[in-house]
Amino acid sequence: MERSEAAEVDSALVAEGAFGVRVTLLYIASSVRHSEQAWLVPEVDLLLSGNPGNEDAALLVYQLLSEGNTLTRWARRPAEATCVLNGLAKLRRTILALQVLKVMQRAGVEVNVFHYSSAASACEKSGQWMLAVQLLADMKGGNVQPNVFTFGSAVSSCGVAACWVEALALLAMAEAADAVNAFAFSGWLLANLAFPLAPPVSYFIQFCQSCSQVQRDAVCISSAISACEKRARWQAAIHLLQSMQEGWTRPNLVAENAALSACEKARRWQHAFALFRELPRKRLKADKISYNAMISACANSGHWELALMLLEELLRMKQPDVMTSDSLACR
Numbered sequence: 001m002e003r004s005e006a007a008e009v010d011s012a013l014v015a016e017g018a019f020g021v022r023v024t025l026l027y028i029a030s031s032v033r034h035s036e037q038a039w040l041v042p043e044v045d046l047l048l049s050g051n052p053g054n055e056d057a058a059l060l061v062y063q064l065l066s067e068g069n070t071l072t073r074w075a076r077r078p079a080e081a082t083c084v085l086n087g088l089a090k091l092r093r094t095i096l097a098l099q100v101l102k103v104m105q106r107a108g109v110e111v112n113v114f115h116y117s118s119a120a121s122a123c124e125k126s127g128q129w130m131l132a133v134q135l136l137a138d139m140k141g142g143n144v145q146p147n148v149f150t151f152g153s154a155v156s157s158c159g160v161a162a163c164w165v166e167a168l169a170l171l172a173m174a175e176a177a178d179a180v181n182a183f184a185f186s187g188w189l190l191a192n193l194a195f196p197l198a199p200p201v202s203y204f205i206q207f208c209q210s211c212s213q214v215q216r217d218a219v220c221i222s223s224a225i226s227a228c229e230k231r232a233r234w235q236a237a238i239h240l241l242q243s244m245q246e247g248w249t250r251p252n253l254v255a256e257n258a259a260l261s262a263c264e265k266a267r268r269w270q271h272a273f274a275l276f277r278e279l280p281r282k283r284l285k286a287d288k289i290s291y292n293a294m295i296s297a298c299a300n301s302g303h304w305e306l307a308l309m310l311l312e313e314l315l316r317m318k319q320p321d322v323m324t325s326d327s328l329a330c331r
Contacts, residue, residue, distance in 0.1 A: 043070060043080075044087035047096055061099045062107070071107045078112055085118035094122040094131060105142075113139075113147050120153035129157040129166060136170075145177070152183040159190030159227065167191040186223035193231040225258040234271060237262035241275075251282045257289045264297035272297040273306075288314065 046064050065071050074081040081104065088097040097119045104111050116139050123132035132154040139146050146154075151174035158167035167188045174180045221244045228237035237259040245251060256279060263272035276294045279286050286294075291314040298307035 041083050041087045043084045044091070047084075047088070047100070048091075048093070057095075057099050058102060058106075061096070061103045065100070065103060065107075071104070071109055074104065075109045078110060078115070081109070082114045082118055085115055086121070089118055089122035089125055092122065092126040094119075094126045094128050097122040098131065098135075111142065111144070113144050113150065116144060117147060117149040117153065120150050120157075124153040124157040124160065127157060127160040129154075129161045129163055132157040133166065133170070136173075146174075146179060148174070148179045148181040148184070151177070151179050152181050152187065155184040156187030156190070159187035162191055162194035164188070164191035164195065182220035182223045185220065186227045189224055190227035190230060193227060193233050193236065222252065222255040222258060225255050225262070229258045229262040229265065232262060232265035234259075234263040234266040234268050238271065238275075251284060253279075253284050253287065253290070256282075256284060257287075257293065260290060260293040260297075264293045264300070267297070267300055269297040269301040269303060288317075291317075 043065070046067070047061065049064075065074075081100075085097050085100060088094075088100070101111055101115060101119055104115070116135055120132050120135050123129065123135065136146055136150070136154055139150070151170060155167050155170045155174065158164075158170060168191075171180065171184055171188045174184055221240055225237045225240050228234070228240065241251075241255060241259045244255060256275060260272050260275050263269070263275065272294055276286065276290060279290065291310055295307050295310050295314070298304070298310065
């Protein structure tokens with residue numbers, strides 16, 4: 001942090017004597033609550049305790065991170081800051097994650113590509129595509145080269161928001177930077193599938209085949225089928241699954257379950273049942289995700305006998321869960 005900025009912060013703290021007390025109390029309270037939420041990184045819990053508003057966000061975040069010399073420690077061990085940003089991303093606290101980045105920059109702590117990628121992940125999970133695009137611009141201004149994860153999250157955030165033009169532009173940028181992965185392609189596909197007149201899924205396959213940076217493997221197809229599932233595009237999901245079987249890679253349960261769920265969301269129980277009964281032939285064993293999708297598909301279409309039969313099979317496997325009960329009880 002520059003001397004003038006540090007003086008500004010110090011004067012603000014002197015002017016608001018209670019502010020420092022507030023931060024200390026929040027730090028103590030977060031330490032107590034942390035025992036109840038052991039999965040949280042301590043600094044994440046601390047930041048959540050502050051719940052900073054728009055006006056005092058930067059100052060409060062700076063104060064919170066100054067406790068225990070957190071910023072100084074991050075300067076020596078930047079991976080700790082990445083863990084905090086990842087925690088905020090999981091909680092979809094995008095604005096708070098961006099405030100942490102801003103405070104790090106103002107405090108003179110180096111912000112690297114992993115920090116930006118974690119913040120981009122927060123944008124993706126919360127569907128804040130404009131903030132993701134702004135992050136890429138900030139990286140360019142800070143001479144930080146985005147990696148496959150940064151671009152992947154940015155494209156996916158556009159996919160969630162159904163912004164296919166922006167997703168395509170970012171995908172082109174990623175390809176030019178040799179930073180494309182399967183998740184970026186699936187994000188672009190997710191954006192396209194939001195529109196009735198979207199290009200056929202075969203266009204995605206051709207596009208993917210033309211890009212040497214993307215491995216045409218199970219991850220690529222599975223992520224694409226998951227995009228189809230989110231948009232309930234059951235025909236596209238089955239088409240991709242067939243492409244997978246025609247030489248791209250061996251079938252896997254993740255892809256099969258995503259296709260099952262796509263059929264379930266589209267209320268195509270016959271197609272879901274056909275996929276379900278094909279699993280043993282493909283040497284795949286249905287899990288509770290497979291059964292939940294199939295039971296829900298049958299219950300939605302009024303086929304109670306089949307739904308109960310599948311539930312009995314699942315009970316014999318000793319794998320039912322809350323979702324299984326909801327699939328039947330809420331119909």
